[in-house]
Amino acid sequence: MGARIKELPAKLPKSFDKPDEPWYQYLTLDLIWKVLGYSLFHPWVSWIIVLCLRAQLTPYDALEMKIAMVWAFLMSAIGIFGIVSEKIAYGNPREVDLSEEVIVVTGGVEGLGSLIAEVYGMRNANICVLDTKKVEYEEAEEKGILYYECDVGDAKQVEAVAAEIVEDLGPPTILINNAGIVQTKSILDSTAEDVEKTFRTNTLSHFNTIRTLLPYMLRESRGTIVTVSSVLGHLGAANLSAYTASKAALYALHASVRAEIAQHPEGAEIKTILVTPGQMSTKMFAGVKTPSRFLAPVIAPVDIAKEVIKMIEKGESGEIAAPLYSQYVAFLGILPVGIQQLVRRWSGIDKAIERAGLVQKKAVSEKNG
Known part of the structure; x- marks a missing residue:
């Protein structure tokens, strides 16, 4: 018999406890920055764009391909710099059990x-x-x-x-x-x-x-x-x-x-x-x-x-x-x-x-x- 799951009392919020507010109240600079960090500014996504262009047989000397590759190299360089910087500052992580x-x-x-x-x-x-x-x-x-x-x-x-x-x-x-x-x-x-x-x-x-x-x-x-x-x-x-x-x-x-x-x-x-x-x-x-x-x-x-x-x-x-x-x-x-x-x-x-x-x-x- 498995361990008994601990039961905790919980009071769920009621929708009528809060006044109606517009949807855009949730739109913040932090949210936009987070989305960009996982998309346009992410090295992996940047290289996916390059691969997609190549899948369409876009030549390497095409303007859009040059822009995409420069952007991908830039995002990769920034990412690598951040990793190296943190490694120098903080060293290796420790094991936590x-x-x-x-x-x-x-x-x-x-x-x-x-x-x-x-x-x-x-x-x-x-x-x-x-x-x-x-x-x-x-x-x-x-x-x-x-x-x-x-x-x-x-x-x-x-x-x-x-x-x-x-x-x-x-x-x-x-x-x-x-x-x-x-x-x-x-x-x-x-x-x-x-x-x-x-x-x-x-x-x-x-x-x-x-x-x-x-x-x-x-x-x-x-x-x-x-x-x-x-x-x-x-x-x-x-x-x-x-x-x-x-x-x-x-x-x-x-x-x-x-x-x-x-x-x-x-x-x-x-x-x-x-x-x-x-x-x-x-x-x-x-x-x-x-x-x-x-x-x-x-x-x-x-x-x-x-x-x-x-x-x-x-x-x-x-x-x-x-x-x-x-x-x-x-x-x-x-x-x-x-x-x-x-x-x-x-x-x-x-x-x-x-x-x-x-x-x-x-x-x-x-x-x-």
Whole structure:
């Protein structure tokens, strides 16, 4: 008798729960780019066009044949360059066997972390979640996840929980640093406690977990560290000073950790992944509107989760950035400052939190005190 399939409760969405919207709302630059990537810009498809022309007995010196062959060679060269570039940057992928991996997700009770944890739970992986939110035993058992109530901003709590994880599941080999909070306050309305709390959760937690769990990975000579940052770490935004600064720090931390692991003799099989999503449809930024659904669509957490899981299981290092603009947002910094300012005005990035009605203000008595 085969293993019993785990039954999970599911509530399917009802069509009348959502207002009717035009079909073109789903047409985005990301979708067009993805389709082109699998068609016109794909080397294999480019050579198929050449073969089709030859099947029609098109001579090699015909203009259309010359254009098709030049295009096919160009797409092939770009593809080969990309493969070589990634090989130089990240080396060979490592072998990943989920039955031998121990996965730790911080901030995995809600949002992106929850999706990743639940996928691994359904696949009977050795998965645990570190979060300040408490999860009932029955729910944890149903999801196949071990939950540890832990403030990852507290180094001592992380060290204590790490010892429990080793005893319960074994040495951690995959760390997904996802924990994050946001306080939508201007720098004048924020307090020292607000800033400290944001940095403890968004930045110091990464130091605590990496410092604690990386030694286990080095002893095992394998591992993967996932750093979840944000495109706002590149851009900054009004009323999000603490959040954007805490996420910007993760870019430098990721680069430094990569460099240090590369210098360690046991670090060849330890991979690093940087995740820099744009606005996701989570509670964190509910109500915030992007300047354009076409150019800057709101990303579903499941899309980021799929990419993270795929890269982890392929044993690769790399960067995950979505939507498309987040892959090139760093180029904004090399543009003339006047153009940068015009882009910020057009995008409405510095007005988005205010327009969504999310700006938190100090009490009047506190301001006058």
